[in-house]
Amino acid sequence: MYYVNTEQIDERLTFIPKVVQAVTEINNRWDGSLYASFAQERALHIAIEIVTDVGSLLIDGFLMRDASSYEDIVDILVQEQVVSSSHHDSLLRLVRLRRALVQHYTEWERNDIHPVLLELPDMLPEFGESVLRFIAKEMHLA
DSSP: OOOOOHHHHHHHHTTHHHHHHHHHHHHHHOOOOHHHHHHHHHHHHHHHHHHHHHHHHHHHHTTOOOOOSHHHHHHHHHHTTSSOGGGHHHHHHHHTTHHHHHTSGGGOOOSSOOHHHHHHHHHHHHHHHHHHHHHHHHTTOO
């Protein structure tokens, strides 16, 4: 029997609508200001943490192989059919931003909306739905 921390997964997945709302507002109000750029960076960072936190919890809970990096978390989620292979590239583009956001933030290009931000309103809800379907299937709830 698996021990999957569904409480922590649910907590993170229920935060997705707030991130989508913030992203939509950032996109609609973009003015190139430092304030807008910092908001964008934080929204991207939270989205990355949702994907990697949930991915890690699933990998640990369902005893999948160990992930060696954030990219590996995404690869495992696709290989284990948590998310479809059609989402692989977009999720990889997202998690690959983490290093730039948290380590190389002084070099971040702040003049324009990052293309990944434009993908988040579709990407995150699809990720959440895929995760819930996977858990239901694996735990024989569906």
